[in-house]
Amino acid sequence: MQTSLYSIRKPIMAAVVCLLLSVATGCGNDDALPDTGGANTEQPTEGEILVPITIALGGYGEDEQAAGFTRVAPPGAGSESSGTDDGIAETSSIDVVRVIAFRRREQMVEDDPDNSKAEGGETNPFEYDPNNRIELKTFTEEDRDDIFYPSSPHKHRVAKGQFAMSPGFEYRIVAIAYKKNETWPYPYYGSNIVMSDDMLNLKPGTKYSEFCATFNALLNPLEKTDDTNCWAAYLRVTGLTHYSYSPTNGKHLSRRLTVIPQLFYGTIYTKGDATMNPVFSHSKYVGEGENKTSLVGTLYRGMAEVEVNIKNVKNGNATPQWYCLLADNVLTKVSLTSYDDFKKGSEPVARYSKTGTYTAVAYHDAQSESLGSMITLKAYLLPAKTHIAVRVGYDDNKPYVVNGQVKAQDVVSAGGATGVVEVDALDDVFYLKRNHKYVLTYDDETGKLFNSDHLLN
Structure with missing residues (x-):
């Protein structure tokens, strides 16, 4: 051929x-999520602070920015040829953003002079933080820039909440967004959830390097x-x-x-950080005093x-x-x-x-x-x-x-x-x-x- x-x-x-x-945007789970509406329900520990977190859907991913690759306009920007609001509808079914935190003890320079316990070091890995169990379910639409269209504001669906940061720890945070409680469409399979909690391997002790999602593919039997x-x-x-x-x-x-879910993914970092460093700490945040800022991220469809x-x-x-x-x-x-x-x-x-x-x-x-x-x-x-x-x-x-x-x-x-x-x-x-x-x-x-x-x- x-x-x-x-x-x-x-x-x-x-x-x-x-x-x-x-729009750009085998795992088992022992962590049942409460419906918190985005707020952390744990009682603050001494020195703990609540940090604003803002997460947006609706940017284009880096694949679409490859040299010579043509693309439609970003959501909300429309286009002269079509006049359409390309892409914003593609995120309309997403009704939850799940914020997932991993943390480790903050390492001082004098305790780790050769940086052997820095990011990714097996001697001090980031582990899942079950105390920061956050689901953001309230969305607004905002015209915003993103890193791929820094001078072209366009529509994003945005979810906001608070993240609890404890003293003595540094964090890595990611977020995933999907349609919660979506069920399978096949006859006799309607009780199956497309994106259930047990598809994520989130439990105490899970390392950041181990974090994954596994989706169900069920064998249709010959006889019922x-x-x-x-x-x-x-x-x-x-x-x-x-x-x-x-x-x-x-x-x-x-x-x-x-049924594979429509899954959006993104890394969270400190607003205003030009390097978009995914690792940040309680001490650095508090140390910024009046200049302390919020956490932000944009999620892209995977x-x-x-x-x-x-x-x-x-x-x-x-x-x-x-x-x-x-x-x-x-x-x-x-x-x-x-x-x-x-x-x-x-x-x-x-x-x-x-x-x-x-x-x-x-x-x-x-x-x-x-x-x-x-x-x-x-x-x-x-x-x-x-x-x-x-x-x-x-x-x-x-x-x-x-x-x-x-x-x-x-x-x-x-x-x-x-x-x-x-x-x-x-x-x-x-x-x-x-x-x-x-x-x-x-x-x-x-x-x-x-x-x-x-x-x-």
Whole structure:
């Protein structure tokens, strides 16, 4: 197969892909979070101070600032060509910012002359501070600069609170933002939380270097029992009215389902610190006297966003019942020590067989949708190279499923607000990057996505 990159200015009706830059922005947990609204509920220790902390969503990450890389305007800045407020809507579902602190005993120079216990030194590592358990849930919208657009104020959603700083300690603080209590969309899996506390390895003694998130990818069983989730129709056998695993229509499936959260991440530092040093201490803060300031940070999306739009049409006489977005390389673990960690996720979903690689990552119930309407499948994925496909369940007296692969040959890049951008696809493999949005649209009436050139055989 010829390898090529596509960068074409005009969209086509059969399939349009708009590659947009979006808003930039195994772990177990013994730490149950109280609903504090952002305030620390612990009684202050002697000498403890409460420091204002301000966290913003809505900037662009460094990937979008690479030399020669075109991009749309930042949230709130709009653009002359589109007149749209690009990106701010992408953060609207985020309803909590979780502030996570790690601390260690402050080391004086005379106690550590060779700096062997400085940042990252194994002899004195930062450990999780369970006393600073903060969730910020109240947001405002503000026009602000950020480090990537220092002279172009634009909209950010902003959350504020207070951080308790104890004497004798220095700190490293990070924050993550996500949609709290979001549940899985798949039938019979609605009790599963997309981003639950037990996905973070936060417990007393956890080192900063160990901090990570691990997301669930559940195996859909062949038969349902009282204590299992089981979406039987996902493993439907063609031509039969009962449900069981099909070696024909199911041979491409890992048999696992997942929902990866939209996760924003950022490092907290002292306001006004040009070096953005992530390490700060109680003694330094108090020592600044009247000049003491607040803690600040901007969070950026760590995931790639994939959106596939499909016209809801019959396949012959059969009516679509549901749509699933599939990917054959889904990573489920990421370290949370820096924004760069999102470039190197790990623990791909296990295969079920040699060919069983595709995992469900998004779902849409089509039964209440009118024929001819557009169905949207949206997923957030850790950056990786992956094939993308769509699985559709039909009902025509004899239920069956069809799998269609999204092909790079269909991909056309429509110009964004600042010009044409390249589609990150080669040989039908998509190279998903953090904080990028990929919109793929099949809007024809012929069901091209499911013709013989696209079927997974």
